[in-house]
Amino acid sequence: MGTICPSFMSRDDYETAISLVREIVKFEQRIEKFILKREQIEFEIFLEQETNQWVVITEMCNIGGCSINYYEFNTEEEALRKAAELTILGEKIICERACSECYLEYIQDVE
Numbered sequence: 497m498g499t500i501c502p503s504f505m506s507r508d509d510y511e512t513a514i515s516l517v518r519e520i521v522k523f524e525q526r527i528e529k530f531i532l533k534r535e536q537i538e539f540e541i542f543l544e545q546e547t548n549q550w551v552v553i554t555e556m557c558n559i560g561g562c563s564i565n566y567y568e569f570n571t572e573e574e575a576l577r578k579a580a581e582l583t584i585l586g587e588k589i590i591c592e593r594a595c596s597e598c599y600l601e602y603i604q605d606v607e
């Protein structure tokens with residue numbers, strides 16, 4: 497490559513740094529694409545009225561569909577970015593257990 501290597505780095509470290517930066521840029525571009533095509537995003541995003549926060553749900557209760565684990569953001573853009581990032585990393589919404597409230601209700605119904 498015809499790039500100029502800075503004096504504080506070895507040529508190898510410099511090449512590694514450059515390729516890392518390229519990977520990050522590629523990842524960013526994929527995130528941008530996912531944000532444009534929202535339907536490809538695995539995660540649901542919505543504005544929580546009470547807190548005025550944008551929420552990305554990562555785990556849902558399998559009885560009542562309640563949110564168990566989630567991220568909160570001030571802006572829709574940030575929430576979309578997180579959802580896209582998780583999607584690209586191959587994460588999926590977890591829906592394997594009940595939240596404590598639904599679980600208690602379920603136990604009481606069974607008895």
Ligand SMILES: [Zn+2]
Pocket residue numbers: 557558559560561562594595596597598599
């Ligand atoms: Zn629940």
